[in-house]
Every structure is written in C-alpha cells, then in structure tokens.
Amino acid sequence: MTTAPATMTGVILPGNSTVEFKQFPVPKPGPGQVVVKMKASSICGSDIRAIYRAHLGKGPEGYQPGTIAGHEPCGQIVEVGPDCKEFKVGDRVILYHISGCGCCDDCRTGYMISCHNEARAAYGWQRNGGHAPYLLAEENTCVHLPDNLTYLDGALVACGFGTAWEAITRIKLDGRDRLLITGLGPVGLAAAMLGRALGASEIIGVDTSADRLALGKKLGLIDHEVISNDGALDAIMKITNGKGCEASVDCSGAGPARLLALKGTRQWGRVAFVGEGNDIKFDVSPYLIHPQITIYGSWVTSLGHMSELAERLSRWNIHPEITVTHKFPLEKAAEAYDIADKGQSGKVAIVFE
Numbered sequence: 001m002t003t004a005p006a007t008m009t010g011v012i013l014p015g016n017s018t019v020e021f022k023q024f025p026v027p028k029p030g031p032g033q034v035v036v037k038m039k040a041s042s043i044c045g046s047d048i049r050a051i052y053r054a055h056l057g058k059g060p061e062g063y064q065p066g067t068i069a070g071h072e073p074c075g076q077i078v079e080v081g082p083d084c085k086e087f088k089v090g091d092r093v094i095l096y097h098i099s100g101c102g103c104c105d106d107c108r109t110g111y112m113i114s115c116h117n118e119a120r121a122a123y124g125w126q127r128n129g130g131h132a133p134y135l136l137a138e139e140n141t142c143v144h145l146p147d148n149l150t151y152l153d154g155a156l157v158a159c160g161f162g163t164a165w166e167a168i169t170r171i172k173l174d175g176r177d178r179l180l181i182t183g184l185g186p187v188g189l190a191a192a193m194l195g196r197a198l199g200a201s202e203i204i205g206v207d208t209s210a211d212r213l214a215l216g217k218k219l220g221l222i223d224h225e226v227i228s229n230d231g232a233l234d235a236i237m238k239i240t241n242g243k244g245c246e247a248s249v250d251c252s253g254a255g256p257a258r259l260l261a262l263k264g265t266r267q268w269g270r271v272a273f274v275g276e277g278n279d280i281k282f283d284v285s286p287y288l289i290h291p292q293i294t295i296y297g298s299w300v301t302s303l304g305h306m307s308e309l310a311e312r313l314s315r316w317n318i319h320p321e322i323t324v325t326h327k328f329p330l331e332k333a334a335e336a337y338d339i340a341d342k343g344q345s346g347k348v349a350i351v352f353e
C-alpha cells in the first residue's frame with residue numbers, strides 16, 4: 001500500500017456563492033471506520049440551495065462552517081480501522097451520506113437521514129465530505145459499488161439517484177403508468193431513467209429550461225418535453241387524452257411546478273414531492289379529495305434501498321453517469337459550483353485523477 005501524504009486540500013463553502021480551499025490532515029480510521037480515496041464527488045441541488053448560496057438551516061441540520069463539502073462521495077477503501085467487519089482495503093464503495101447513531105428506530109430501518117440523535121452527521125454538512133482526496137467514513141455507511149458501475153455512477157447514487165429511486169418505488173411506479181416529472185434537473189433525470197427501467201409506459205418531462213428538456217430527450221429518458229408555463233397543464237392533458245398521468249414526481253421544489261404535478265395526476269393517481277423548499281396552496285376538494293389522489297413526501301432513501309438500487313443498476317446495466325454534463329478536477333471546484341448554480345445543466349461532478 002502506498003503511504004498517503006500527511007495533508008490534503010479540501011473544498012469548503014463559505015455561503016456567499018464562493019468556494020474556498022483549505023488544508024486538512026489526511027484522516028486516519030478509528031474503530032469501525034474506513035478511509036476512502038475519492039474517485040468522484042458530485043454536486044447536489046441541496047449543496048447549492050442550502051450551503052453554496054447561503055447557509056440555510058442552522059443547528060445540527062445545517063452546514064457546519066469549515067466542513068469539507070460534498071455529500072455524494074464514491075471511491076475506493078485504502079485503509080480500514082480496527083473492528084471493521086465487512087469492508088476491506090480495495091473495495092469500491094458508495095457512501096450513504098448520513099451516519100446515524102445506529103440505535104434509534106430510524107437508523108435500525110436504514111433511514112439514517114431521519115435519525116434525531118446528536119450523533120447524526122451527514123458527510124459534507126456536519127462532517128467532512130467528498131470534496132477532498134480522502135474521506136473518513138463509518139463502515140456502516142458504505143455500500144458496495146458493483147464492478148460494472150463506474151465511480152461516477154456510484155457518486156450519483158449516493159444522493160440524487162437514491163432519492164429518485166425512493167420516490168418512484170414509494171409511488172409503486174410500474175409499466176401501467178404514465179410518469180409525469182416536474183423539474184428535469186439531475187434528480188428529475190434520475191427519476192426518468194429509473195422510471196424507464198421500471199417500464200413506465202410514457203414519460204413527460206416539465207421544466208422552465210428548454211436546455212434541460214432537450215437533454216432529457218437527447219438521452220432518451222423522456223418521451224414528451226413540456227415547457228413550464230401557463231399552457232403546461234393543457235399540454236399534459238393533450239398528451240394523456242385529458243386524463244393526466246397515473247404517477248407524478250415533483251423534483252423542482254418550485255410551488256407552481258409542484259401544483260402542476262398534482263393537477264397533472266390522473267384520478268386515483270399517486271404524486272411524490274421530492275424537491276425541497278417553498279410552499280403550495282390549493283383547493284383540496286377538486287385537486288385531492290375528489291380525484292382520490294395520494295401525495296407522498298419522500299426524503300432521500302434508506303441504506304437498504306440504496307444497496308438495492310446499486311444492485312438493480314448493475315443488473316440492468318444502466319449508468320447514471322450519462323446524466324453528467326460537466327466534470328471538473330477538484331482545483332476547479334469554483335467553476336463546478338458556478339455551473340451547477342445556473343440550473344441549466346445536467347449533473348455536475350468533481351472527479352479525481
């Protein structure tokens with residue numbers, strides 16, 4: 001094994017739409033921990049919304065200033081601490097990006113995202129994340145990356161694809177359904193790709209950006225492009241013979257788009273809200289009660305479901321990395337965040353070596 005250098009450069013996000021580089025010691029694993037050499041570390045919409053532009057969410061849920069950013073890490077284990085049981089040096093791993101207490105009901109179901117213990121810490125938020133050459137990780141947050149998936153595929157699973165998978169499986173999407181996706185950013189593209197894999201019979205993508213719609217079409221992930229404007233609902237109804245889609249997912253977090261997802265859902269249909277922030281107001285009788293619609297709120301995913309997703313992607317031989325439009329080395333992290341912030345691209349990722 002090669003000896004790692006003593007210090008490394010990591011990216012921190014001061015919260016004023018800038019990126020800063022700082023020196024950190026290369027981590028050493030304690031009991032139950034591993035050190036992962038980073039290979040890919042992609043940027044999530046939450047990094048932009050809640051950290052890069054300004055630090056939203058104070059306290060234990062917020063970004064701790066000075067923490068190495070990046071909560072979509074993927075790499076190879078180079079060192080294991082005492083008492084590790086499953087993972088070895090050389091293993092390729094995706095990181096489920098939240099380490100929980102391990103003992104509460106949420107952690108025990110694999111939803112460390114929902115852990116309320118003060119021990120809960122997310123990589124890239126409260127503990128150092130993937131925007132540095134090495135990451136100190138809890139062994140129990142590692143997910144095996146199958147051989148036929150790339151490190152970039154794995155990084156995208158760590159948050160975005162995991163989040164999309166959770167939402168579309170929770171609404172029980174299958175081949176009988178038309179799928180409506182509002183917000184065709186990286187999570188929307190993920191929902192489209194996974195919706196295809198589950199056999200959705202027709203996929204409609206909605207976005208304010210024509211470029212994003214064109215990307216979805218070019219990648220073969222959506223069948224219909226609907227630009228988000230006053231005519232969007234009519235366009236959806238025209239495509240669906242006036243009925244709407246059996247299943248819808250809002251990945252935008254924008255109030256009007258979320259409402260469009262609801263109104264574009266067919267009677268007895270299911271809607272998942274995934275995009276964060278903002279609020280909506282609607283008349284419940286005509287849009288929810290009378291059409292017998294079920295709304296699901298869905299936040300990230302569980303460790304088990306992430307592992308299941310990695311296995312399915314491998315079996316289907318489909319690659320999340322096709323949604324990546326911009327790759328940068330770590331030293332160009334400022335450029336990477338600037339592109340991601342513009343909201344016109346596919347996925348933006350930092351890659352190593």
Ligand SMILES: [Zn+2]
Nearest residue numbers: 044046159160
């Ligand atoms: Zn995320």
Ligand SMILES: [Zn+2]
Nearest residue numbers: 101104107115
């Ligand atoms: Zn817990």
